[in-house]
Amino acid sequence: DTAVSQTPKYLVTQMGNDKSIKCEQNLGHDTMYWYKQDSKKFLKIMFSYNNKELIINETVPNRFSPKSPDKAHLNLHINSLELGDSAVYFCASRKTGNGELFFGEGSRLTVL
Amino acid sequence: DAKTTQPPSMDCAEGRAANLPCNHSTISGNEYVYWYRQIHSQGPQYIIHGLKNNETNEMASLIITEDRKSSTLILPHATLRDTAVYYCLRSSTTSGGSYIPTFGRGTSLIVHP
Numbered sequence: 001d002t003a004v005s006q007t008p009k010y011l012v013t014q015m016g017n018d019k020s021i022k023c024e025q026n027l028g029h030d031t032m033y034w035y036k037q038d039s040k041k042f043l044k045i046m047f048s049y050n051n052k053e054l055i056i057n058e059t060v061p062n063r064f065s066p067k068s069p070d071k072a073h074l075n076l077h078i079n080s081l082e083l084g085d086s087a088v089y090f091c092a093s094r095k096t097g098n099g100e101l102f103f104g105e106g107s108r109l110t111v112l
Numbered sequence: 113d114a115k116t117t118q119p120p121s122m123d124c125a126e127g128r129a130a131n132l133p134c135n136h137s138t139i140s141g142n143e144y145v146y147w148y149r150q151i152h153s154q155g156p157q158y159i160i161h162g163l164k165n166n167e168t169n170e171m172a173s174l175i176i177t178e179d180r181k182s183s184t185l186i187l188p189h190a191t192l193r194d195t196a197v198y199y200c201l202r203s204s205t206t207s208g209g210s211y212i213p214t215f216g217r218g219t220s221l222i223v224h225p
Binding site: 004031033035041042043044045048056088090092094096100101102103104105106108 | 146148150153154155156157158161197199211212213214215217
C-alpha cells in the first residue's frame with residue numbers, strides 16, 4: 001500500500017484552465033503539506049494543514065486553494081493556470097510532533 | 113529560509129564513506145536536525161534525525177557537534193544508488209508553534225564507480 005498517493009502523476013493543460021491534484025495518506029497522520037518544485041529544483045512549501053485547519057500559506061497566490069475534506073486528504077485546486085505554475089507538486093504528511101515527513105511521488109504539471 | 117547551509121555538490125567513490133556536512137549555527141535548543149534525500153525526481157525520502165546525540169540507522173549515521181551548530185550525515189559505504197540531492201533541515205516553528213519543514217538547496221551527491 002502506498003503511504004502517500006497523489007493523482008494524477010502527469011497533467012498537461014492550457015493556460016487559463018482550472019485543475020485539481022488529489023492527495024491521500026493512509027498513515028493516520030494529522031498534518032499534511034503541499035510543496036512546489038520548479039525547474040530549478042527548489043522545493044518550496046505552499047500549504048500546511050493540521051487536523052483540517054490551514055496553518056501555513058507561504059505567500060501563495062489565491063488562485064491556489066487547498067481543500068481538506070478529512071485528515072487523510074489534502075487536495076490542491078488551481079484556477080486560471082499560468083505558465084509559471086508548471087512544476088512538480090509534492091504532497092507530504094507527518095504526525096504532529098517531531099515526526100518525519102512522508103512524501104508522495106509528485107504530480108508533474110505542464111501548462112502550455 | 114531554511115536556516116541551514118550545505119555545500120552545493122560533492123562526489124564520492126563507490127564503496128567509500130560519503131560525509132555530507134550541514135551548518136545550522138543558529139539552531140535553538142529544542143530544534144531537531146533532519147536529513148532527507150531526493151533521488152532524481154522522486155519524492156524526498158526521510159533518512160535520519162537527531163537532537164543532541166549521534167544517531168545511526170540502517171541507512172546512515174548522523175554526527176551532531178557538541179555545540180549543535182553543525183552536523184554530518186555519513187553514508188558508510190556509498191553505492192551508485194545513493195546519488196541524490198541531500199537536504200538538511202531544522203524543525204523550526206512559527207510563533208504559533210507550528211512546524212515548518214523548510215528545504216534549502218541541499219547537496220547534490222554524485223557517487224562514481
